[in-house]
Amino acid sequence: MFNYTFRWNQALNALPQMLDGALVTLQIALLSMVIGVAVAVALTLFRLSGNRVLRAIAATWVELARNTPALFQIYMAHFGLGAFGIHLSPYASLLAGIAFNNAGYLAENFRGALKAIPDTQTRAARSLGMPAGQAFRLIVMPQMFRVAFLPATNQMVWAILMTSLGVTVGMNTDLAGITQELNARSFRTFEFFAIAAVIYYVIAKAVTLAAQAFAWRMFRY
Amino acid sequence: MKTAVVAGLLAATCLSPAAHADALDDIISSGTLRCAVVLDFPPMGSRDADNNPIGFDVDYCNDLAAALGVEAEIVETPFPERIPALMSGRVDVGVASTSDTLERAKTVGMTIPYFAFQMAVTAKDGAGVASFEDMKGKTVGATAGTYEAIALEEQVKEWGEGTFRPYQTQADVFLALSQGQIDATVSTSTVAQANVKTGNFPGISVVGSAPFDTDYVALFAMREEYGLLNYLNLFINQQVRTGRYAELYEKWVGGDLPDLTVPGTYR
Numbered sequence: 121m122f123n124y125t126f127r128w129n130q131a132l133n134a135l136p137q138m139l140d141g142a143l144v145t146l147q148i149a150l151l152s153m154v155i156g157v158a159v160a161v162a163l164t165l166f167r168l169s170g171n172r173v174l175r176a177i178a179a180t181w182v183e184l185a186r187n188t189p190a191l192f193q194i195y196m197a198h199f200g201l202g203a204f205g206i207h208l209s210p211y212a213s214l215l216a217g218i219a220f221n222n223a224g225y226l227a228e229n230f231r232g233a234l235k236a237i238p239d240t241q242t243r244a245a246r247s248l249g250m251p252a253g254q255a256f257r258l259i260v261m262p263q264m265f266r267v268a269f270l271p272a273t274n275q276m277v278w279a280i281l282m283t284s285l286g287v288t289v290g291m292n293t294d295l296a297g298i299t300q301e302l303n304a305r306s307f308r309t310f311e312f313f314a315i316a317a318v319i320y321y322v323i324a325k326a327v328t329l330a331a332q333a334f335a336w337r338m339f340r341y
Numbered sequence: 342m343k344t345a346v347v348a349g350l351l352a353a354t355c356l357s358p359a360a361h362a363d364a365l366d367d368i369i370s371s372g373t374l375r376c377a378v379v380l381d382f383p384p385m386g387s388r389d390a391d392n393n394p395i396g397f398d399v400d401y402c403n404d405l406a407a408a409l410g411v412e413a414e415i416v417e418t419p420f421p422e423r424i425p426a427l428m429s430g431r432v433d434v435g436v437a438s439t440s441d442t443l444e445r446a447k448t449v450g451m452t453i454p455y456f457a458f459q460m461a462v463t464a465k466d467g468a469g470v471a472s473f474e475d476m477k478g479k480t481v482g483a484t485a486g487t488y489e490a491i492a493l494e495e496q497v498k499e500w501g502e503g504t505f506r507p508y509q510t511q512a513d514v515f516l517a518l519s520q521g522q523i524d525a526t527v528s529t530s531t532v533a534q535a536n537v538k539t540g541n542f543p544g545i546s547v548v549g550s551a552p553f554d555t556d557y558v559a560l561f562a563m564r565e566e567y568g569l570l571n572y573l574n575l576f577i578n579q580q581v582r583t584g585r586y587a588e589l590y591e592k593w594v595g596g597d598l599p600d601l602t603v604p605g606t607y608r
Binding site (some may be wrong): 124165198203205210247289290292297301305307308 | 420425444445482485491521522532
C-alpha cells in the first residue's frame with residue numbers, strides 16, 4: 121500500500137532553485153555535446169586514416185564509451201583520475217564523463233552516416249579537381265552531418281539525462297543534485313522527484329522538437 | 342437494490358480483513374521485521390569479510406525483532422533512499438542513524454533518540470587543516486543528506502568562501518579525502534575513528550571536534566503508525582535500562598556512553 125500524502129506547496133516553493141539547477145543541467149549537456157562532436161569528428165578521421173595507432177585509439181575509445189555504463193565513466197573521471205592525483209571538480213568530472221560517452225556514440229553515428237554517402241560523391245568531387253582533404257571537408261562532411269543530425273539529437277537527450285549521474289561525484293548544483301539535497305533536508309522525496317522528472321521531460325522534449333524544427337529548415341532538398 | 346447494497350457491504354468487509362490491522366500487527370503476523378540499515382557507515386552498519394551485515398544498527402534491529410518474536414531482515418538502504426524505502430513499503434522500520442530534525446518529522450514518525458553522535462573533523466594530511474576553523478576557505482565534503490552535511494554546508498555558506506561537496510556514500514567521502522579531492526570532512530566521531538582505523542584510506546587523520554550540536558538519532562516508521570512508534574519508544578527505553586544499549590556501545594564503539602536524555606526537558 122502506498123501510504124503518502126502529497127504536499128505540493130512546500131515542494132513548489134523550491135521550484136526557482138530547481139529551475140536554476142535545470143539551467144546547469146542544460147549547460148553541461150550542451151557543452152558535452154560540443155566537445156563530443158569535436159572529438160567524434162577527430163575519432164572518425166582517425167578511423168579513416170591509414171595510421172594503425174590512430175585507428176587503435178579510435179577503436180578503443182568507441183569500444184569503452186559504448187560498452188561500459190555512463191555511471192562508471194563519470195565515477196572514473198572523478199575517483200579514477202583522482203587516484204593518480206588528477207583532481208577534477210564534480211562539474212568537470214561530470215562534463216568529462218558525458219563528453220567521453222558522447223564522443224564514442226557520435227563517432228559510431230558518423231561512421232554509419234559516412235556509409236550512407238555514396239562513393240560517387242567523393243569521385244565526382246575529385247574529378248572536379250578537389251584534393252582528397254577538400255573533397256571530404258566540403259562534400260562528404262556536410263552530408264555526414266546531415267545524415268547523422270537526427271540520430272545525434274538522441275545523444276543530446278541522453279546527455280541531458282546522464283547529467284543526473286553527477287550526484288555520485290558530489291555534484292550539487294545541477295537539477296539532480298539540488299533535488300537530492302532538497303529531499304535530504306525535508307524527506308519529501310516523491311514531490312521533489314516528480315517535479316524533477318517533469319523538468320527533465322520538458323527539457324528533453326524541447327530539445328527534440330527544436331532539433332526537428334532545425335532539421336526541417338536546414339536539410340530540405 | 343437494498344440487497345445489492347448489503348451484499349456490496351458484506352463483500353467489502355470480507356475482502357478487506359486487514360483493514361484494522363496496523364503496522365505492528367502486520368509485522369507480528371508476517372513473522373518478519375524489515376529494517377532499513379545503512380551498511381557503509383561503520384561502526385553503525387557495515388559488512389564483514391563474508392559479506393554479512395554487522396554493526397550497532399544491525400544488532401539493534403536483531404534485538405528489536407527478538408523482542409517482537411519475529412525474524413529480522415536487514416534491508417541495505419543508502420542514506421538518500423531511507424524514506425523512499427519506507428514509503429514504498431519495502432521496510433517496516435528505519436534503524437539507520439537518522440537525525441531527528443523537525444523538518445523530517447513532518448514526513449516520517451521519529452522515536453525518542455536511540456543513539457547520539459558527536460561530530461569530528463577528519464582532514465587530509467598536509468592540507469593545513471588542524472581544527473574546525475581551519476576548514477574555512479577549503480574544499481570540504483560530507484555524506485549527502487546527513488545531519489553533518491546540512492550543518493557543514495550552512496557553515497561554508499556562512500564563511501562565504503570555500504566549497505562544499507556532498508557525496509552519496511560515507512565511503513566516497515573518505516575516498517575523496519584520501520585522494521585529496523577534498524581537504525577535510527565532518528562526520529560523526531565514531532564513524533571517523535572506525536574509518537581511519539580500517540587503513541583503507543591512507544593519509545587522513547581525525548584532527549578535532551566540530552562545534553555542531555549533539556546529533557541525536559532516532560528510529561523511524563510511518564508517521565501515523567502510533568502503535569508501532571509507541572512500541573519502538575518503549576523498546577529504546579528498555580534497551581537502556583536493561584544495559585543492552587551500554588553493552589552494544591561497548592561492543593561497537595567503546596569509550597564514554599553518550600547520554601540519550603536532554604537535561605531540563607521532557608521526552
